[in-house]
Amino acid sequence: MSSAGVIAISPICRESMVIPSHFLHSQESILIYVAMSGSMVPMRVLEYDSIDSVKLQIQTCKGFVVKNQKLVCGGRELARSNSLIKDYGVGDGNILHLVLKLSDLQVINVKTASGEEFTFNVDRSRDVGYVKRQIAKKKGALVDSDEQEVLCNGERLEDQRLIHDICKNNDAVIHLFVRKSAKIRARPVEKNFELSIVAPQLNDKVTENRSGNEVDNKLLVPREPPDRASILEPIIVNPKIEVPLVISDLIGSTLEGLDRGHYPIRSTEGTGGAYFILDATGSKKVSVFKPIDEEPMAVNNPRGLPLSVDGEGLKKGTRVGEGALRECAAYLLDHPKNGRRSFSGEALGFAGVPPTVIVKCLHSGFNHPDGITPKIGSLQKFMDNNGSCEDMGPSAFPVGEVHKIAVLDMRMANADRHAGNILMSKGEDGQIVLIPIDHGYCLPESFEDVTFDWLYWPQARRPFSSETIEYIKSLDAEEDIALLKFYGWDMPLESARTLCISTMLLKKGVERGLTPFTIGNIMCRETLNKESVIEEIVQEALDFVLPDSSEDAFLETVSRVMDRRLDEIAY
Template identity: 70%
Template sequence: MSSGVVLSSIQSEHVLSSHCMSGNPVPPPDESILIYLSVSGSVMPMRVLKCDSIESVKLRIQSYKGFVVKNQKLVCGGRELARSNSLVRDYGVTDGNVLHLVLRLSDLQVIKVKTTSGKQLTFNVERGRDVGYVKQQIAKKEKEFDDLDEQEVVCEGEPLEDQRLIDDVCRYNNNNNDAAIHLLVRKSSKVRARPVEKNFELDIVVSRLNDRENVRRQYDTSEENGRRGYEVDRGIIPRKPPGRDFSLEPIIVNPKIEFPSAIWDMVNATIDGLDVGLDPIRSMEGTGGAYFMQDSYGERFVSVFKPIDEEPMAVNNPRGLPLSSDGEGLKKGTRVGEGAFREVAAYILDHPESGRRSLFGGSKGFAGVPPTLMIKCLHYGFNHPEGVTNKIGSLQMFMENNGSCEDMGPGSFPLKEVHKISVLDIRMANADRHAGNILLGKDQDGQTVLIPIDHGYCLPESFEDCTFEWLYWPQAHQPYDSKTIDYIKSLDAEEDIALLKFHGWDIPVESARTLRISTMLLKKGVERGLTPFSIGSIMCRETLKKESIIGEIVQEAQDSTLPVTSEALFLETVSHIMDRRLDEIAELNC
């Protein structure tokens, strides 16, 4: 990371600018602006053109700072600059603005361990894991080190505490020319004391670094006035972990709700992991706080917890994003602190293919949204700048996966899997569907399945920021099959709104309107034989300056009705206008 730059004394040679470096002529004064890039507490000036694309700005950051474009997220004025082909001026970025750079780090780090007997071991470890986890992996591979209390892990001559995060080790010890962290593991000295009449016999057992021969030394010490006549380095005495106070309980606002067994299994497994002292592991990805919760063996993740107070631009956001000035989230039409409710809503409204989700059913949804519920959790491992308190947020089942759709070309994705994601996103007016939040998994037959996650920006209050990555995949140009069409025809927005209310979320009026209109569009679109691409394109803007077709439809309906018009009459007006626009599109596609 770069060091901080004092803004009041900026020298021209410190300003990142590709125009001067490349020998290009100096741009007109009204085109060139000076912005400030904030990353991990450091600020540096950067000169850009208003006509620069967001992609070109990210490429320049990659060129000068080494941060790969796909790992960058830029935020300005509380809004993510998400559209790569949009211009700096399109987002209203002006001279003197601060752009916050949020980096998505790789969760895996190569760890190379050398034992005292000369063996070398290699592990791929999540950067959010701690040294204690690495010691567990060493014990599984090497019987010589199966006693965790005897292990001592050293990096660059420095003994590492069990609680030390791998990310911290990477940050302070990694050689820039080597992608791996090199550790040495050896047996530590063990102190054993036993009473012999009024004296104590103290044994110190030390493992040599060159062989496995133990050297035994015996000391005889006396006890005087209740004090021992020696001092022991307590760093080498195995200590019982301190007591860990935590609590976790589902939030049930309606006593009639009965969660399916899959949710209770997830909750109980999460509690078991916390109960044995396995701390939550914060994800290195995303713009908010997300924590992987472990099972009681520490061998796998069982759930992901997202506290509402750690959402992007929330009060305890761990990524350094500024507080929202008006309560709006990173995406237009979303509210800070409501992301967890939307995560749960996506699961509740993901009805099974066999029929609408019952109040108590646990069947897998059509799109495969992982089981999700609201919980209240107390643990010191979360982000608590001002003292440990209970946190409310969404708990979602962790899904085993082979990476995300970013890691593979879309041509290999099954047609039905892409279509099921498209149905969910159109219906929920998802404002944040990208390849990174669609996981790649396998079903029982070994076939590829796509798993949609991260739905904190669905059901927005407007259609301004709807974005669907799958629009650019070839499967989006293929028509829906008969089973998918039957599923779409079975959808009922009014029943969905009632179901959300039953589960405790009285959905905002604006979001309810979004759900009604998007469901209407999806059903009318398939009636006319439109493809996912055609329907999805109606919901997404081509550019920031050009309104989406669905936005134009809503605006025309608003212009055609009085402010006091009932919601039913307004939706009827939307329906008539939508029919006309869809007929025009269907005719063009013929």
């Protein structure tokens, strides 16, 4: 994940968001409500407004930049900016849930000696005085802000000091001393701070160092034992499965960090619950855990999104609670160059999907509104990175790196590929390496929401290399379906069909010399309501075969229709 964050924001002004007055009485004017962290803000728009236009109105009133906004209505993300709100079925009285992506937030996790934990987000433009007030407001047991002293590297910080100035270096350490009631210590965890609040005991003693500053006497103040994660184990449904070393190491380092008392850090990115787990030293992230009950529109989703009424996820053809399966499937089907995943000892595959496994984990640091219980979810190795592809233009990306992402997305029919979920790092040769993450919306049951941001990058118009073509030729959808079943996911017929058809298209496309741009355009809709070419191919095959035809007969019909359509495009 990149350093950018996504959170639900409370409104910063009370007045309604409105369109110009001469539109108010138009028959096309509708009243909608923008939900922000539990608050409802009325807003008048035109039914022929685009999604971008609505976001621009929100920006005008609230100051939230358009590119940092996500809108969800009726359980579906309004992802196509140039589509009209009426195309998504938005009508009078509907509620749009606003989720904001902010890059300048400092996440502060506060732990108490009694085991309580709470989190708040501080904009880097805030000052030290604001931080002190936030801490004082969180718990009544804490002292007032004017009773707190804040020191950084031995220097006392005045209330007017900005967080941005303090956090310029990732190794900056802030020590917060709360006189009389508690001591607060903080240390940086990359771009976040983890604070521990230790309430003093009756026999606590405080001494002064030579500079006159108060310091705690560690010999006289015993530390409370840290909370321990009592469960972290892989979900193994097939006794024939041998856990690879890379997965064993991932689970081991994650468990060690939890057992050392390092609380999971909830990411402020995305629309579901995702937690960074630290290593034993507490200085490095080793994994990301995504519980299935905290997925978007799931029962314990921490972002305030409504429950799914029919079980469908934010993207068409996906199901709430299946994100972990799809995350794991993306790793398993990302076969290495030298062979199938089940027979290769390589940790990373052709596209570089991070090692991923489904686990059961019990820890109080997750979202437990109804009591602490074990959670099932995907555990993925955290990959060191220099940000996401949103942080720079695509011109510097190597062609091969873009193409490996394209191959993965097209065969998996990814419904959520954007620049924010492609990380960047540097290889040993200094070249940029792209790392694909967030595959909870791959292998959907339909092609309706398939989207690829890389379609608009110049590398997509370049032909595949011979090495990539050979890799594509080696792909086998039937073997992939069997592999996933071996690991415990008996795919729904519709998802298995998607994998077969997308793999078929990719292989037939490279046979005709088509570029990623051309093949990707076949899979993606030009507009929200205009079916893509691949959808037309599927529908034509469905219209041709008899109702009781076998799946093999249907796929053979798809193959014939696809050959004809591809020949029209290629020649």
